[in-house]
Amino acid sequence: MPTRRSVLLSSIGVLAAPGLAFAQPRAREVRVGMAQDALTLDPANHRNRETETIIRNMMDGVLTRDADMRIVPEIAESFRQVDAKTWEFRVRQGIRFHSGDALTAADIKFTFDRLVKDGAMGGQTSPRKGLLGPLEDTVMADDRTVRMVLSDPWPILPAMLPFQEVVNRRQVERVGQEGMQTRPDGCGPFKLAEWRRGEAVIMERFAEYYGGSTEIPVAGPAQIDRAIFRVMPENSARIAALLAGEVDIISELPASAMRQVEASRNAQVMKVNGTRTFFVSLNNAKAPFNDVRVRRALNHALDKAAIISRILAGTATPLRGVMSPDAFAFNPDIPEYAHDLARARALLAEAGVAQGTEMVIDTTAALKEIAEAIAALLSRTGLRVRAQIWEGAVLGPMWQNAERRRERDMFLTSWGNGALDPSDIMVPVLRTGGRGNSAGFSNAEVDRLLDAAETEADQGRRADMYKRAQAIVTEQAPWIFLWLPQDIYGVARRVQNWRPQADSRINLHRVRLA
C-alpha cells in the first residue's frame, strides 16, 4: 500500500472501506500501459515509438535483437554479408501468417520494395524510407534466399532491420493500402483481436506461431492468452493503474514515482540502460558560445551529479562525450569536465563573459523540470540562465535550421541510438550539416573520420576512427554533456520471464504469469 505519509489521503478522512479492488477475473493476460495509442497498424506507414512497440508484438522482422541487444536472425534462418554493398538472407521455412498464408521470400522482397521505392504505397512513399539509408533493391536469389543491394556501403544495415516488420503481400492485395492501416496480417506471436481506437489494442495468442528466433531461449508460441496495450496518457493515471492492478507493465515511469511503486504490494521497478543521449546543445555560431572556453566553462559549471542523484534518483549514467558506454566503439579514456565552479568562473572571465549575462535554455514541456534545474545550477556562476518552454512542433524544426536558431542560446534535447552504433548518432548530430546538428558544430577532422568510418569494412579500424572522433568532440565541447538515462518500467510482480530492453521494445512473446 502507498506509504502512510500520504497525508493528503488520510487527511481527507476517507471512510476505511477495505480496498475492495474489483478483481476482474484474470485470464492469462498481460496489460501494458502506454502513453499513446498506435497511429496505424501498417508497419510501413509510421515513425512512432509506441506504434512500433505495439506492431512488433504482432509482426516479426527479418532480424531481431535479444535482451542484450545482440542482432539475431528471426524470419531469416541466417544472413551474411556478400560484399560491402550486398547482404544475403536465407528465409526460414514453415512460417505462416495469421491469415494462414505461407511466408515466402516474395513477401520479404515486397515488404522492402514497399518501404524503399517511391510511390510504392498507393502513390505515396513510406515515411520509413529514410531509415534504410542506401538500400536500393531487394532481389530474390531463389524461393528461399533474398539479397539486399545497397547503392553504397552501409555497415549498420543489420542493426536497422529489426525495426522493419515483414508484411503479407496477399493481405495488401486483399485490403488495399487503407485496409492495411487497421487490418494487419503479420506472422508474429500475437494476432489482432480488436483495436479500440484511442483506448487499447487487444491481441490474442497465435497458436500456429513458428516460434520466433531460435537464438533466444524458449522459442515457441506465446505463453499467455491475450496481450493488451492500453492507452493512458497521464503519468499519474498510468501509475495509479499499475498500483490498482489494472495494468501489469508501464513504461516511462517517472523517477519520482519509483519509491511509491517499489513500496507497493503488487508492483516493482525494473530499469535498463537506455540508448538516448541527453545533452544541452550550445549555439556554436553565436557569441559567447563560439568561444570554446565558454563551452568548457559551462560543462564545468553544471553539477550533473546533483541532478542525477536528486531528480533522476540515480537512474542515469553521466556522460563525458556523446556515446553510450554500451555502444560499439565507446571511447572510455576521454577526459571528464569535472564539476568545478571556480574553474568555470575563471574560464568565463578569461573569455570576457560579463556577470549577469542572460542565457536561455529552450526545451519542451516534458523536460521542463530538468531545464529549470540546469538553469538554476548554471546561474551559480553569476550568469542569469532561465528555461523557456516551447511546443515540440515548433522547437525541433527551429533548432534544425541555422537561420531560425540564430538568436537562440541553448537547447536541452536528446538523440536516440537504438542501433548502439556511432554511425546512427554521430553522423546526424555532429557531422557538418547533419540534420540533428542543432549546435552547428563543424570540424573537418571529425567529418573526415566519420565519412571514412561509414565505408570502413574492418570493424577494428572503424572503432579507432570513431574513438578519435569522440575525443575531438569532447575536447571541442559543442554541447554541455549530460547523461544517458535508464528506461524505468513499473512491472507487476506476477509478470515473469520479462525484462526491459535498451531499444525500449516491450516484447511479450516469452512472458509468463506467476
Next chain:
Amino acid sequence: MSVSRLLERLLQTLPVLLGVSLIVFLMITLTPGDPVEIMLADSRATPEQAAQLRADLGLDRPLPERFLVFLGNALTGDFGISFFHRRPVWDVIAERLPATIELTLAAILLAIAVAIPLGVIAAVKRDTWIDRTLTAVSLFGVSLPGFWFGILLILLFAVQLGIFPVGGRTSFDLEVTRVTGFLVLDSIIAGRADALLAALRHLALPAITLGLPTAALLARVVRSSMAEVLTSDYVLFAEAKGLSHRRVLLRHALKNALIPVVTVAAIETGSLLGGNMIVETVFGWPGLGRLVVESIFARNYPLVQAAVLLYAVTYVMLNFTADLLYTALNPKVRL
C-alpha cells in the same frame, strides 16, 4: 415553430460555420511548425523526400486554393486524409466521437441531477445557512482545475479504495456488439448487465470531474430562477388554493423555474463537448477531445479542421434545440 422561422435560423448558422472554418484554417496553417518536418522528425529523409511528402499532402499549393478545396470537399463530406493516421479524417473522427458524446451526456445528466435539488433547496431556504453552504459547495465545483480534481479522484477512489477503475471506457474481458457506439446503450441492447455495470463504473469518475463545474453553474441558475418564481403571485395563489406545499413547489414553481435552466443546460452541453480534452487525457478516455489536442500539437491540419467544424455544427444545433425547448416549455412564447 413556423417554417420561415426555421429557415431563418438555419440561414443564420451558415455564416457561423463559414467563420469557424475560416478561423480554424487560418489559425492552424499560420501556426509555426510544419507537419512534414514533424513527421520526418528524426528520420534520414532527404529534402526531396520532404518535398515529395509535402506534395502528397497537398501542402505545396497556395493558401486560398487549399481553403477552397477544403470547403468544397467539406460540403461533400470529404475531409481529406489525416496526416498521421493515413486514413480518411472522417473515419478517424467517427471512431472517437461516440466516446466523447457518451461522456458529455453522462456529465450533463449528472450535472442536472445534482443542480436541480441543490438549486431548489438553496432557493427555498434562501439566505439561511443552508443556502450559503449549498452555494459554497456548488461553487466548490467551479473553482477546481479539472485535471487536479480528476487525479485526486483517481488516487482516492481507484487506487486507495478500488471502487472505481482508473480510466478507459470498459473492462477488457467484456465483449459487447457495437450498435450505437455508446457502451451504455449497446450493453442495454445486448441485455448484458455486467457490461452495463462495467460501462457505468468507468463513466463515473470522468463524468463527475467533467460535470461538476457545470453542476455548479446550473445550480446557481436554478437557485436564482427558483427564488424569483417563489416570490411570484401564482405561487402565492396556488398556496392560497390549499395545494400542498410540496405540490406547489414541485409542480407549479419548478416547471416555470426550469425553463431558463433547460436552455442554459443545452448551451452548456456544447461547451462541455468542446471542453473535455483535459478530462479525456487524465482518464485515458478515447474521445475526440484528446484526439483534437494531439492533432493540433502534431499540426494534423485536416483532422483539426474537420473536428472543429463538427464542434461548430454541434454548438449551432444545441443552440437551436435550446430555442426549441424554450418555446416548447413556455406556452406564452408561441412562435
Next chain:
Amino acid sequence: MSGALLQVRGLRTVFPTRRGPVAAADGVDLEIAAGEALGVVGESGSGKSVTFLSVLGLLRPPGRIEAGEILFDGRDLRRLPRGALRALRGRQMALAMQDALSALNPAFTIGQQLIETLQAHGLAKDARAQAAAALTRVGIPAAAERLDDYPHQFSGGMRQRAMIAISLAARPRLLVADEPTTALDVTLRAQVLDLLDDLREQDGLALALITHDLAVVAERCPRVMVMYAGQVVETGPTTEVVASPRHPYTRGLLESLPRLEDPDRPLHPIPGQVPDLARLDGGCRFRNRCAMAQPACMGPTPLVDLGQGRASRCLRAVEVTP
C-alpha cells in the same frame, strides 16, 4: 358579537429587518359576518394585505405572527396544525389577487388550475363539467371550450373572472379580494364588482375587499375599516364614515377624493410621508402629518369605541369636522 364568521383580536405580524423588527400589522381587530362585505382601505404599506395574509397563513418567511387571535367560525387558526390550516385554504377561505395574469400559472391551462383546486379538496367528481360550470357562473361564455386555453389567451376582464372562478371553485365561505379591480379599466371594474356582489348574495360569501380606492368601498361595502402604518385608525358603517369621518387621516383621504356632486372642489393631498415603521414610538403614528396634532398625541392612542359600530384611534375624534 357572535355570528361573526371571522374575528381577529390584537393581531401583530412582525418582519425582522436589518433596521430592527417592523410590525407591519400592529394590534389589528376586525370582524366579518357571513354574507357581509368589509372594505379595507389604506395606502400601500399600511398593513392591509399583511393582515389578511396572516389570516390565510400565507406569510412569507421571515415574517411571522407575534401575537393575536384569529377566530374563523369560532376556531383559532393559530392553534391549528399546518395541515389543518392548509385544508381550510381554498375550501373555507379564498384569495383573489390584483392581476390575474400574474396570479395564474402561465404554464398550465385555466381548466387544469381549476380542476386542481377541486381535487385538492376531494370535490372533483365530474371535474371538467364542474369546472365549466364554475366558469359559466362568473359569466365566461362558451366555458367548456375555454378550459384548455392558457391564461395569456384570455382578455383582461375574462381572465380576472376566471381567477375568481378558480378561487371560489371549492365554494369557500370567505373571500379575501386584494385589489381585485385595480388592474382593470372602469367598465370591467363595475362588472367584476357586480359579480362579487351577486356571489355574496347567492352563496352568503363573506368578502374582505382590500383596496386603496375609497370610492369603490363607498359604493360597494356596507362597512369600512381604514388602516394607517400597520394600525386600524377608524372603522364603522361606510355611509356614516364618509359623511362624518372621525379621524383626520380618513378626512384627509376623503378630501383627496374628487366628488361627483362637487366637481370643482380643490383636492388637498395629505402632506408628508408614512413614518419609518422600524423607528416608531407608542404615540399616534399620523401626528407628523396631522393638522390637529397636539402634545398628548405623543402618548398612547387606543382605538376608542364611539357607539353605533363606530371606532376611531384619534384622541380628538369628536372634534373632527367633515
Next chain:
Amino acid sequence: MSATIAEDAPVSPLRLGLDRFAGNRTALVAAALIMLFILAALAAPLIAPHDPADADLFRRLQPPAWQEGGDWAFPLGCDSLGRDMLSRLLYGARVSLMVAALVIGIAAVIGTLAGLAAGYLRGWTDTLISRLVDTLLGFPYLVFAIGLMAMMGPGLHNIVLVLIYKEWVFSCRVVRGETLAAREQDYVEAARALGCGTRHIMLREILPNVLSPVLVVATFRMAYVIIMEASLSFLGLGVQPPTPSWGSMVSDGREHLVDAWWVSTLPGLAILALVLSINLASQGLRDAFDPRLHQA
C-alpha cells in the same frame, strides 16, 4: 410640533444595494479575502521570505514545517526543485490575479461596447457582431486557446491575449440582451425625444443600467479564466519559467500528489479560495443589486 418620528430617508438604489451587501456576512468575508489576496500579490517582493526562483536540489520536495522533515525557514515546504512554496504562492498570486484582472477587465470593456453597439444600433452592426459572437462561441474554447498559443508561442502576454479573444464574447452577449431590453424603456424614449445623440444615449443612459449584470458576468468569468490558465499549463502552454503561476504550480506538481502532496495541493487550494471568494462576493453583489429578489 417636534416630529420625533424619523421619516423613511430617501435611499438611492446604490446605497440600498451596498447596505444589503454589507448585511450579507459571507459576501463580506469573501470580499475581505479577495482584498487579502490582492495585497499579498502586490506586497509579494516585501513579504516573500525567499526568491521564488532560488532552487536547491538538496531541499527537493521538503515537506511543510509542521510535518517531520519540515523546516520553519520554509513554512510551506519546497517544490521539486527545492524552491520555497510560500514565496512561489505569493508571486504566483501576482500572475494569476493579473491574468484574471487583465483578461476580464479588457474583455468586459470590449464586450460592453460591442454589446451596446449591437443592442442599440441594431441593423447590420448587430448582425455582424452577433454572428462574430456565435462564431467564437461555436469554437471550443480550449482548442481556440491551444491553437492561438501554438501560433503565438507560450508566454504570459500571449495567454492574456488568447483569453481576451474569447472572453469579450460573454459580456457582449449579456450587454446586448440588456440593451435590447433597455432600448424599449421609457427613459430611453424620453432621451431620444429630447434630441440626445446616439452616443449620449448609449453611454449616459443605457450603460449605467447594464453595468450590474456585466459586473456579475465578469466576476463569474474570472473564476473560469484562472482555471483556464491552469489548463493551459497542464498542456505545456502555461506561463514561462521561472515566473510561477498557481496554474503552472498545480500542473507541475501533479505527479507528486502522493509522495509530496503540498506541491500541487497548496496552489490548488489557493485557486479554490480565490475563486470561491470571487464567486461568493459576486453572488452577494448579484443578490444585493437584483431588484427582483427584494420586493417591498
